[in-house]
Amino acid sequence: MPVANPERALALSYAPMEARGALEALLALDDALALLLRTTREPALGQLRLAWWREALARLDREAAPAEPVLTAIAGEVLTRGVRGEALVPIVHGWEVLIEEEVLDRAALQRFGEGRGQLFVAAGAAVGASPGDPLLAAGQGWALADLSRNLRGSAEAESAQVLAVPLLDEAAAGRWSRNGRALGALVHLARLDLRAEGEPPVGAPHRVGRLLWHRLTGR
Template sequence: MTEPSTQDPERPLILTYAPAAGRAALAALLALDDALAQLLRTTSQPAVGQLRLAWWRESLAKLDSAPPPAEPVLQGLATALLPLGVRGESLVPIVHGWEVLVEVEEALDTLALTRFATGRGSLFRAAGIALAAGEGDPLEQGGQGWALADLARHLGDGTEAEAARAMARPLLAAASGVRWSRNGRALGALVHRARLDLAVPLTAPVPVGAPGRVARLLWHRLSGR
């Protein structure tokens, strides 16, 4: 996986779309996703990666019954997310999703990509609870499409990346074709951003923060579309 840019002016903008009561919770969930992505980028041995991911699984589950350890991401989840009705155990599938990239020694096939998308994409379900998103918000499709589109950008320009993009397109098309509730629009903005990313060739950098992209996100904030 290639190293993503650390400069992302769009994320702080998207976080402002979340209701104030759930904004810190969404930020904490995205920080968890960032931490797991960083774990994989800095682990070259699969066995070590699985051990590190096992620690995260156990630590997330323990949030339901014990204070968090001295780890900023876990402390953020305990402080901002759990009081909103999201259990630490419900976050474990996110780790399972990332673990697919460690378990699969050969090329990522359709089954592996589906498992990854289902696991990592469950972040949207947890966020939906924290944000009190609308019942009609397509959290499952949006989360899976978002997960696959992001993965594709970090797989390079080979067949695995193209397969991830092909799976992401219909999911993102469905998730962006409905009107998101006001409380769910931060997640809808992540969906629209992922779809904008898919429009950029894998060999070209994503124009993060470009006026046209920001304008599209702002329109979603106003309209839910």
């Protein structure tokens, strides 16, 4: 989902002002990794490029960020809020599953969701979410729902959706804390995306209304 998407921009506006940059930086990291996979044809090259990201993120804990915009933003916005670069490495491992596995069976999809879903755990720490916010389920469900839409029409897409739905339902069942509501809004968008026939109608009144209700109530 691109940063320019108005629904994502609305969801990000629910984060505390001082933490909004951190959430934007983390989603930009996820976008960069997604772009890497879309533009890499050779698996071996993809693994090398992902290894560079893993090492670069871990080095942020002991060295200044290199002249790379995403890493600079991570160092300036995320690490300054108590999140370590090493904690972001599992996100890369999650994306790496798509290169390592020729067939995305249930176990591979679960590994993907668990790894990429750590983005929500890091984001929750950065925005000051409550310990009661369902960050693990939310992150895994969001990651799998997004993957299922990008694999649309395949058996793997159906499997990813089957795994995503109960996780997203769990994440949407309770009341999100005020600081965590930006992440809860992303959960609701993912659920709406899975229910849409064809391309999701971004900006449709029922979608925006759902986000506004979540902002007011946390549900």
